[in-house]
Amino acid sequence: MVKEPVRILVVGGGYVGMYTALRLQRKLKPELKRGTAEIVVITPDPYMTYQPFLPEAAAGSISPRHVVVPLRRVLDKCRIVVGEVRSLDHGKRTATFTTLATEEEGAGTVDLTYDEIVLAPGSIARTLPVPGLAEYAIGFKTVEEAIGLRN
Numbered sequence: 001m002v003k004e005p006v007r008i009l010v011v012g013g014g015y016v017g018m019y020t021a022l023r024l025q026r027k028l029k030p031e032l033k034r035g036t037a038e039i040v041v042i043t044p045d046p047y048m049t050y051q052p053f054l055p056e057a058a059a060g061s062i063s064p065r066h067v068v069v070p071l072r073r074v075l076d077k078c079r080i081v082v083g084e085v086r087s088l089d090h091g092k093r094t095a096t097f098t099t100l101a102t103e104e105e106g107a108g109t110v111d112l113t114y115d116e117i118v119l120a121p122g123s124i125a126r127t128l129p130v131p132g133l134a135e136y137a138i139g140f141k142t143v144e145e146a147i148g149l150r151n
């Protein structure tokens with residue numbers, strides 16, 4: 001009987017998720033090569049945004065592409081799934097996620113089982129109760145927002 005690889009699921013490919021997967025990829029090199037372990041990263045974008053560089057991108061001192069790290073290039077021994085985890089059933093070690101394809105096709109959600117999980121979905125910035133802020137201000141967490149501000 002072929003034994004299934006031990007699956008480590010990383011939710012979120014931002015700073016924490018990318019560096020965790022990178023470290024695991026290095027540490028588990030023999031296991032990944034033998035196929036006894038697998039690292040899966042589920043994240044909405046195929047790149048990690050290095051947020052500390054956003055002010056430079058907004059100021060126009062660096063190009064937007066210098067703020068992002070392509071996950072598939074850096075995590076070349078991991079499986080990158082561009083999608084969003086919607087729910088977890090940790091008792092059953094199962095994550096439920098959607099991808100652009102499942103959403104466009106109306107195919108619903110996809111389940112993925114895991115042995116170990118790393119939760120790194122970041123945070124949601126609080127919008128202060130300043131009148132007009134929510135309606136008119138531009139956020140400052142993504143490359144798109146930094147470039148919007150620059151423009």
Ligand SMILES: Cc1cc2nc3c(=O)[nH]c(=O)nc-3n(C[C@H](O)[C@H](O)[C@H](O)COP(=O)(O)OP(=O)(O)OC[C@H]3O[C@@H](n4cnc5c(N)ncnc54)[C@H](O)[C@@H]3O)c2cc1C
Pocket residue numbers: 011012013014015016017042043044045049050051052053054055083084085086120121122123140141
């Ligand atoms: C403008 C700015 C400047 C900063 N400057 C500094 C600095 O100089 N020094 C410093 O130490 N820190 C700085 N920070 C903070 C630092 O960037 C954050 O602490 C760091 O990015 C947090 O890492 P994280 O992995 O927790 O979250 P993030 O890097 O935000 O990553 C979270 C990832 O999870 C994904 N995700 C969210 N929900 C889901 C889901 N349901 N399923 C799958 N994926 C999901 C997100 O899309 C994202 O890719 C700065 C932040 C900003 C905004």
